Amino acid sequence: MNKYIHCMKGIIYKELIRFVKQKSRFFSALVRPLLWLFIFSVGFKTALGLAIIPPYETYITYETYIVPGLVGMVLLFNGMQSSLTMIFDREMGSMKILLTSYINRNYLLFCKMFATSIVSTLQAITFLLIAKIYGVEISYLGMLLTIPVIIVSSIILNAFALFISSVIKQLENFATVMNFVIFPMFFLSSALYPLWKIKDSSVLLFNISSFNPFTYIVESIRFSLYLKYDQELFFILGISLIITLIMAFVGFRSKKINHS
Amino acid sequence: MKNIALEFKNVSFSYDKKEVLKNISFCINEGKFFVLLGLNGAGKSTIFSLATRLLKVQKGVIFVNNYSIKDYSNALKDIGIVFQEPTLDLDLTVQQNLYYYGALKGINFKDTMNSIQDEIIKLELQDVLDKTVRNLNGGHRRRVEILRALINKPKFLLLDEATVGLDLKSRFDILNYVKELVNTNNISVLWITHLFDEVDENDDISIIKDGKIIESGIVKEIINKHNKANLIDTFNALTKVEK
Numbered sequence: 001m002n003k004y005i006h007c008m009k010g011i012i013y014k015e016l017i018r019f020v021k022q023k024s025r026f027f028s029a030l031v032r033p034l035l036w037l038f039i040f041s042v043g044f045k046t047a048l049g050l051a052i053i054p055p056y057e058t059y060i061t062y063e064t065y066i067v068p069g070l071v072g073m074v075l076l077f078n079g080m081q082s083s084l085t086m087i088f089d090r091e092m093g094s095m096k097i098l099l100t101s102y103i104n105r106n107y108l109l110f111c112k113m114f115a116t117s118i119v120s121t122l123q124a125i126t127f128l129l130i131a132k133i134y135g136v137e138i139s140y141l142g143m144l145l146t147i148p149v150i151i152v153s154s155i156i157l158n159a160f161a162l163f164i165s166s167v168i169k170q171l172e173n174f175a176t177v178m179n180f181v182i183f184p185m186f187f188l189s190s191a192l193y194p195l196w197k198i199k200d201s202s203v204l205l206f207n208i209s210s211f212n213p214f215t216y217i218v219e220s221i222r223f224s225l226y227l228k229y230d231q232e233l234f235f236i237l238g239i240s241l242i243i244t245l246i247m248a249f250v251g252f253r254s255k256k257i258n259h260s
Numbered sequence: 261m262k263n264i265a266l267e268f269k270n271v272s273f274s275y276d277k278k279e280v281l282k283n284i285s286f287c288i289n290e291g292k293f294f295v296l297l298g299l300n301g302a303g304k305s306t307i308f309s310l311a312t313r314l315l316k317v318q319k320g321v322i323f324v325n326n327y328s329i330k331d332y333s334n335a336l337k338d339i340g341i342v343f344q345e346p347t348l349d350l351d352l353t354v355q356q357n358l359y360y361y362g363a364l365k366g367i368n369f370k371d372t373m374n375s376i377q378d379e380i381i382k383l384e385l386q387d388v389l390d391k392t393v394r395n396l397n398g399g400h401r402r403r404v405e406i407l408r409a410l411i412n413k414p415k416f417l418l419l420d421e422a423t424v425g426l427d428l429k430s431r432f433d434i435l436n437y438v439k440e441l442v443n444t445n446n447i448s449v450l451w452i453t454h455l456f457d458e459v460d461e462n463d464d465i466s467i468i469k470d471g472k473i474i475e476s477g478i479v480k481e482i483i484n485k486h487n488k489a490n491l492i493d494t495f496n497a498l499t500k501v502e503k
Binding site for chain 1: 332333
């Protein structure tokens, strides 16, 4: 059992050191959601009226509404970036160190995703703190209770991204995935507007958004951030975790290593 | 019964439809230095990848340290690996890289460092432990990779073109160090290379060409058998025969 603990500690240790040393990566990951919060939401709040919807008990500002979605954005982009690195590493060599360990490969991949989720959590919490300073109403208790949800959500997105990366034949196609996977996943969710608003405009888009796991990630973050519990929401999150992990393990196993 | 470090039995392997290994069989006994010699594209790295489970066996069987490679948790437990391409994390210090690799072997930082204390001195790396890998020269980086492979005192060391890109002195320093490990620590070694000057006349060798082992044995015996002056002439003669 000890070997598994040492293994996980080592992988987390490495990710955290890389995180500390690559400060530009940290700041660039924060800039994107902050731009949405400081600029996009300011422009949009006058155009978009929000009704009282769960978990909120009163009318809220648009900035307050999009913060959970922007946390999801941090996790989504981090997950994609991390998985791209894993696939790139696998082709370039350093991932081979991980793959030649005598410890179960799926466990190693899980450790890697968990380590990435810790880094993502640090970025997400930093974003939430900035949002709070900016004036968005978030309690410290809410932030604390959201941490496990953020970690699980991050693992789901990492696993999904790893699966997507595994089926890409060439890394250059990753830009295509950004356009055809990440952006639709983000826009076809409740990150920027409530689903009932989408339903008003298009039932088809509403149905697609209702099946988008990212919607449930955003809503789970939203509910936990405002100290509310929805059993169905967290059940879907749990199922998504299991399915995406299986997809990631199977996808990674089937990805062939290039040899010179 | 002899202990076997590595055994390939009738192994064939194809990338898509191209067969790159054709019914390969060879065996490395415990405590032996074994050279796999071949030109680029001969199939050496595929053998290395199969022995380290980077590739899945398609046909035949492979045993590492007496365990089938399918039983990887036992087979890969006591091996050390040096890859052809650099695999150290450039942003981490030498010590951090060592700790990370030790963790992948399931051991803690203290045990990791204890297991290689003597080797750090022998490889003259004590002054670079706190340096970031990015700031090390090629020779140092290679020595760190060899040091890393020795974490937890493996029984079997696999090195894939470990000296590529190094100057002559660094190359032979590394080669002599690895040979010394065989003599002093009874480690088995698979030394994969395309460089003839790294092969000694007393070495146990297999020559590979186009995915087939075309000759095996002690170098000087192979040279005598083919009535040639040296290994290069023998190799040329053998590869012409194959043509």
